[in-house]
Amino acid sequence: MPAPTAPHPYGERSDRRERSDIPRATARLQLHRDFRFEHAAEVVDYYHRLGVSHYYLSPILVARPGSTHGYDVVDATRINPELGGEKGLRQLCQRLHAKGMGVIVDIVPNHMAVGQHNAWWQDVLRWGRHSHHADWFDIEWDSADPALAGKVLLPFLGQPYAEALEAGELVLRLDTERGELYVAHHDNVFPLAMQDHAVVLETAGSPRLAELISAFQAVEPGHPEQYRQTAEACHLMRSLAADPDALADIDAALAAFSAVQPHGRSTMHELLERQHYRLAYWRNAADEINWRRFFEVSELVGMRVEREDVFEAMHAEIFRLYGEGLIDGLRLDHIDGLTDPATYCQRLRARLRSLRPDHEPYLIAEKILAGDEMLPPGWALDGSTGYEFMDQCAAVLHDGEGEPVLDELWRDIVGEVTPTVDHMQGHAAGELSHFPTIVQQARRSFLVRNFAAEFNALAHCLHQLARTATQTRDLTLMSIRRCVAELLVHFPVYRTYANAEGMPALDRELLARTARTAAATLHAADHPTLHVVEGWLGGDLLLNTSDARRRALQLRAIARFQQLTPPLTAKSMEDTAFYRYGRLLSRNEVGAEPAHLSLSVAHFHQLAARRAEQTPYSLLATGTHDHKRGEDARMRLAALSEIAEEWATVLRHWHQLNAPIVAATAGPQGGIDAVDESMLYQTLVGAWPDGMRAGDDDLSALGQLAERVIEWQRKALREAKRRSDWVAPQQDYEDACERFTRALLCDPGLDPRHHPFLTELEDFVRRLGPLGAINSLSQTMLKLASPGVPDFYQGSELWDLSMVDPDNRRPVDFALRARRLDEATSRPVSLREWQSGGAKQQLIHAVLQYRRRHAPLFADGGYIPLTAHGKLARHVIAFARLLPVEQGDEAQGLQAVVVICTRLAGHLLSFEGRREEALPLISAQAWGDTSIALPQSLSHAAGQGMRLWRSVLTSGQGQLEECAMPDGERGGSIAVAEILGSLPVEMLELHLE
Numbered sequence: 001m002p003a004p005t006a007p008h009p010y011g012e013r014s015d016r017r018e019r020s021d022i023p024r025a026t027a028r029l030q031l032h033r034d035f036r037f038e039h040a041a042e043v044v045d046y047y048h049r050l051g052v053s054h055y056y057l058s059p060i061l062v063a064r065p066g067s068t069h070g071y072d073v074v075d076a077t078r079i080n081p082e083l084g085g086e087k088g089l090r091q092l093c094q095r096l097h098a099k100g101m102g103v104i105v106d107i108v109p110n111h112m113a114v115g116q117h118n119a120w121w122q123d124v125l126r127w128g129r130h131s132h133h134a135d136w137f138d139i140e141w142d143s144a145d146p147a148l149a150g151k152v153l154l155p156f157l158g159q160p161y162a163e164a165l166e167a168g169e170l171v172l173r174l175d176t177e178r179g180e181l182y183v184a185h186h187d188n189v190f191p192l193a194m195q196d197h198a199v200v201l202e203t204a205g206s207p208r209l210a211e212l213i214s215a216f217q218a219v220e221p222g223h224p225e226q227y228r229q230t231a232e233a234c235h236l237m238r239s240l241a242a243d244p245d246a247l248a249d250i251d252a253a254l255a256a257f258s259a260v261q262p263h264g265r266s267t268m269h270e271l272l273e274r275q276h277y278r279l280a281y282w283r284n285a286a287d288e289i290n291w292r293r294f295f296e297v298s299e300l301v302g303m304r305v306e307r308e309d310v311f312e313a314m315h316a317e318i319f320r321l322y323g324e325g326l327i328d329g330l331r332l333d334h335i336d337g338l339t340d341p342a343t344y345c346q347r348l349r350a351r352l353r354s355l356r357p358d359h360e361p362y363l364i365a366e367k368i369l370a371g372d373e374m375l376p377p378g379w380a381l382d383g384s385t386g387y388e389f390m391d392q393c394a395a396v397l398h399d400g401e402g403e404p405v406l407d408e409l410w411r412d413i414v415g416e417v418t419p420t421v422d423h424m425q426g427h428a429a430g431e432l433s434h435f436p437t438i439v440q441q442a443r444r445s446f447l448v449r450n451f452a453a454e455f456n457a458l459a460h461c462l463h464q465l466a467r468t469a470t471q472t473r474d475l476t477l478m479s480i481r482r483c484v485a486e487l488l489v490h491f492p493v494y495r496t497y498a499n500a501e502g503m504p505a506l507d508r509e510l511l512a513r514t515a516r517t518a519a520a521t522l523h524a525a526d527h528p529t530l531h532v533v534e535g536w537l538g539g540d541l542l543l544n545t546s547d548a549r550r551r552a553l554q555l556r557a558i559a560r561f562q563q564l565t566p567p568l569t570a571k572s573m574e575d576t577a578f579y580r581y582g583r584l585l586s587r588n589e590v591g592a593e594p595a596h597l598s599l600s601v602a603h604f605h606q607l608a609a610r611r612a613e614q615t616p617y618s619l620l621a622t623g624t625h626d627h628k629r630g631e632d633a634r635m636r637l638a639a640l641s642e643i644a645e646e647w648a649t650v651l652r653h654w655h656q657l658n659a660p661i662v663a664a665t666a667g668p669q670g671g672i673d674a675v676d677e678s679m680l681y682q683t684l685v686g687a688w689p690d691g692m693r694a695g696d697d698d699l700s701a702l703g704q705l706a707e708r709v710i711e712w713q714r715k716a717l718r719e720a721k722r723r724s725d726w727v728a729p730q731q732d733y734e735d736a737c738e739r740f741t742r743a744l745l746c747d748p749g750l751d752p753r754h755h756p757f758l759t760e761l762e763d764f765v766r767r768l769g770p771l772g773a774i775n776s777l778s779q780t781m782l783k784l785a786s787p788g789v790p791d792f793y794q795g796s797e798l799w800d801l802s803m804v805d806p807d808n809r810r811p812v813d814f815a816l817r818a819r820r821l822d823e824a825t826s827r828p829v830s831l832r833e834w835q836s837g838g839a840k841q842q843l844i845h846a847v848l849q850y851r852r853r854h855a856p857l858f859a860d861g862g863y864i865p866l867t868a869h870g871k872l873a874r875h876v877i878a879f880a881r882l883l884p885v886e887q888g889d890e891a892q893g894l895q896a897v898v899v900i901c902t903r904l905a906g907h908l909l910s911f912e913g914r915r916e917e918a919l920p921l922i923s924a925q926a927w928g929d930t931s932i933a934l935p936q937s938l939s940h941a942a943g944q945g946m947r948l949w950r951s952v953l954t955s956g957q958g959q960l961e962e963c964a965m966p967d968g969e970r971g972g973s974i975a976v977a978e979i980l981g982s983l984p985v986e987m988l989e990l991h992l993e
Helices: 037-042 044-050 085-098 119-130 161-166 195-202 207-217 226-241 244-255 262-273 282-288 308-323 341-355 387-395 400-415 435-448 452-466 477-489 505-519 524-537 548-573 601-614 631-641 644-657 659-664 674-687 700-720 731-746 757-785 814-824 838-853 855-860
Strands: 026-029 054-057 061-063 073-079 102-107 111-113 152-157 171-175 180-185 188-191 277-281 297-302 329-332 362-365 789-793 862-869 876-887 890-902 931-934 948-951 957-959 961-964 970-975 985-991
Touching (some): 037 044, 037 085, 044 085, 044 814, 073 085, 073 308, 085 102, 102 308, 119 152, 152 282, 161 262, 171 244, 180 195, 195 207, 195 244, 195 262, 207 226, 207 244, 226 244, 277 282, 282 452, 308 341, 329 341, 341 362, 387 601, 387 631, 387 757, 400 631, 400 644, 400 674, 435 477, 452 477, 452 524, 452 548, 477 548, 505 524, 524 548, 601 862, 601 876, 631 644, 631 674, 631 757, 644 659, 644 757, 659 731, 674 700, 674 731, 700 731, 757 789, 757 838, 757 876, 757 890, 814 838, 838 855, 838 985, 855 890, 876 931
Parallel strands (some): 026 789, 054 102, 073 111, 102 329, 152 277, 329 362
Antiparallel strands (some): 061 073, 111 297, 171 180, 180 188, 862 876, 862 931, 876 890, 890 985, 931 970, 948 985, 961 970
């Protein structure tokens, strides 16, 4: 196993402060107006009994009215009243603290929501560059487009500008409460520039408005007193608006700008042209927007949190809550969107430390780590939110031996699909059988469509930089565009992290590799440009120039490049390729690489040991609010890799069986194609509720499932952008797919006696169930015992068979879970309740109670991979967690647990003919001579033999067998048949003889 490649992010392990603040386990809760602080308080007792130590809350600051997630913050200075406000938060924290529990809060430093509820944003629209907040938002004030010079593009019109103007959709109105004028467009409110208030009011020709006109004429944009002057003028406007005669005069002035008459349209247009913003059709955003968005969402604007004033303003409320001890840590959303994540994280930790010197803040960041990538050193973080663990844990439970069969099956399915219009590119869709190719095609499409404005801004910035030196003045804009495009298309990770000090060595090497790949796809004439661009983006010039303008341009270009690669990667992979590539949907998950079906046990151990050394406090997630499928739906689908031959037969049979229904439900664009049909069948297998019967007289359950699946299907079709998309939905094809799905699930005319699909689906899922349950219980145990902090997405203590949002954010039946927990705590963990998920909840409860009693073992204990021997060795994952017991400076012994999990049970449970009474358990006879070897360092700690073991789950006991190790030392041995006799997973506590 390789040595660790980097130290712990904020100090060597031996120098770390005492971390009594580290969570034992977290419960992620999604807050919204239907699940408020008070509702979260009601389930504190439940989560405390389960063994959770911290609530992990979605954003709590004021978001857009009705927000279902909280990431669209509009006011960072207050707690969201829709969630219960500060009073509700304090009551929740009081309830948690009474149980010895803490709170981690999700914050959004990268962006805010635009619109009338964001006072900072509205101030920018009102004052333009003279606003105190003009530089708070990441706006390109000096746009290459003359029409946007000094302006903000507002692409919020539902039709082209001229049509909206002529239709009277842009209306000048008076806000009587604020005493100012604004342009109304449906629910949008666009403030009128203060200097234009007088222009409008003068059209009334009323002496009653003379003083008011003078007051607005006195307002001087850019003057230190502009806000005071405005307040006085607006106060006078409010006073006059209370006078019916004066109000009538104001209304008369507004009427002069009404679109009812051509002259009114003309004057309204002239007025709008003078504003600090440019109104535009919403479709223009991708091509013209001159401010950084969150991904391609034009309602979310990037914040310049690297500025100290912005940093303090956006965190003031959070700092207050932390300083008072109400919250204990933070989850940082979309860290890759920031200009300089490292500096931000360091500043944040230092600021929090200054507020509570006796407490170390717990800080984690949402960061997608590709492959073996780790969090960059020096970020002052405790870890990530756990997407990489979710990928590793799932991959090690997939069977790589099924890959050739699944590949052939997918190629056959793709081969049945007639080339269709790619709604991103406008020409025939490309290769669908090779995932990397799909991603590259999507990247190219996004660059010329969805992120065209961001791409153009980056290219223009580099072109400006080229013009600052005689050596590079001949580099053309188009050559730069071609080179940057190829770098972006082939970029292998989410981003690099160059700053004013240059680029880290590992990132520089990665950029160089990407440039070599890009060169192979570029004409040789562009290679000199590519070489220069690579150097600029790698920070080379920064270290060799004192020219302030060149330095500023280069830093801007680096930031633009580094802030473009994350959304480009995410949208191309997670929100496009994941919906085009359907070899096995359990691998199409956030943080995963679908082209990599499986992970070896040895590689899993290597990554776990590295995590124990470098980021031992990172979250371990298996489900999130952003997952594509619930953790147990994925594990059920993962089992298909274990029975790939049978799955291929079943899937081909279903395609043939349902071909008449495809034809019967077809529309003008045909029926559902083989790719979308295959993904539908996988989704049904994963989401089919436990215990639901196809032949039930009550069709309500099938109807509810159909509605959920249809909602998933519509989103999947549009995300794939093959046959439909969000920008221009192809309703005919979507309707055909919906008719097909309804026909399968809830058409009363489909008598199971004559059309057996539902019966076959139910039977297949019932037989697949035990395999999925084994995978789920193993996944749960790996999360509970691996280095890191186990995180439980709301309600996932029982089986989670959800689909992508909004399905994964449905209300949770906590009363049911509380009742189940009452029953679970009265007996040892067993498989008696496995079909309902009760065994999973029992397992979580048992291990979390043990972690509560032995927190240091799991927070700071070492990780030792254990080797399996015997005929079923590949079907076991085993490791030990251990912690020296010290007294003074001397080791007095060793605290240790051994964890054993079953994997790849498909060929061991006799899938053929299995029925619902089968248990998710490999028989002792099948295990045969399979055993786990314990090295001498573990079985003979501190000179004493650790010969006895006790089950944490069942309280069973046993004795280790002595055996010879490969290195000649004497060690211990555990017979798997004895340990996994009643459960597919186990945790053993080792004891001295």
